[in-house]
Amino acid sequence: MDAQVVAELPKGLVGITVQEIKHFNNELFSFKTKRPPNFRFRAGEFAMIGLMVDRKPLLRAYSIASPTWSDTLEFYSIKVPGGPLTSRLQHIAEGDQIVMRPKPVGTLVLDALLPAERLFMFSTGTGVAPFASLIREPEVYDIFEKVLLIHTTRNTVELSYGFEIFDDATQNELLSELVDGKLVHLACTTREQSPSMGRINTWIEDGKLTKFADDRPLNPVTDRVMICGSVEFLKTMKSLCEELGFEEGSNSSPGQYVIERAFAE
């Protein structure tokens, strides 16, 4: 790895030590780091993280996948072939130092939504990362009666991280009682054969999602929606939500749905 561990980091950056890495395949991995003292974030936010390369920071936006109560920070990452950061980041090892700008931001936060009965989280690919934090956040279950994590990928192996965080939320000693019967996981593939196939916008349009969601269609009166994925996915889901009467929320003006890009095109 040509990243450098430097004693003195540029102003505004902190070093965080890698503790654990898990590779799912040659396109996806997750890792945990130590959490810097005094680092605060809201579930669903992202921060700029990266590596020092040639003494300069190479940073990219990353959703924080761990819940706010955890003493580690967790990230879920793509490996872009030839990608400036991820072609290096995928080689990190336990004990390595990565860098972070400790100023998390984002719109996929509870503050940007008005309270309601059900929370739908729609994601594609690594867009599931902010929801990995949210589904393990006790406050979510204080506000919502039902929390639906919907994750779509091309192939089944790309669904692995979603299953892992769902299991963590439902089996965690401290969370399981809160989560029990409230958290639902729908894992879909668009390419490889699996029990649930197809694009989620099609599931909404043809009513298949309604069957999965207690026989009640998406409704802006009772439901809130969070969306994270590719630009194309966001566009499709945004117009679908607006056709159904959902109004977009923000940190300053909470609403009925919120969106965030999972990556820049």
Ligand SMILES: Cc1cc2nc3c(=O)[nH]c(=O)nc-3n(C[C@H](O)[C@H](O)[C@H](O)COP(=O)(O)OP(=O)(O)OC[C@H]3O[C@@H](n4cnc5c(N)ncnc54)[C@H](O)[C@@H]3O)c2cc1C
């Ligand atoms: C708000 C926000 C949050 C993000 N959170 C995450 C995250 O939690 N995990 C993560 O892996 N990435 C995330 N990204 C993308 C991340 O910032 C980088 O783009 C990614 O790490 C690749 O970096 P790179 O330098 O290797 O390649 P880049 O030069 O950044 O990207 C090269 C190309 O690869 C494609 N690409 C980049 N990221 C992805 C992705 N995640 N999935 C599919 N295609 C992609 C795009 O077409 C992009 O143009 C996020 C981006 C934004 C804007």
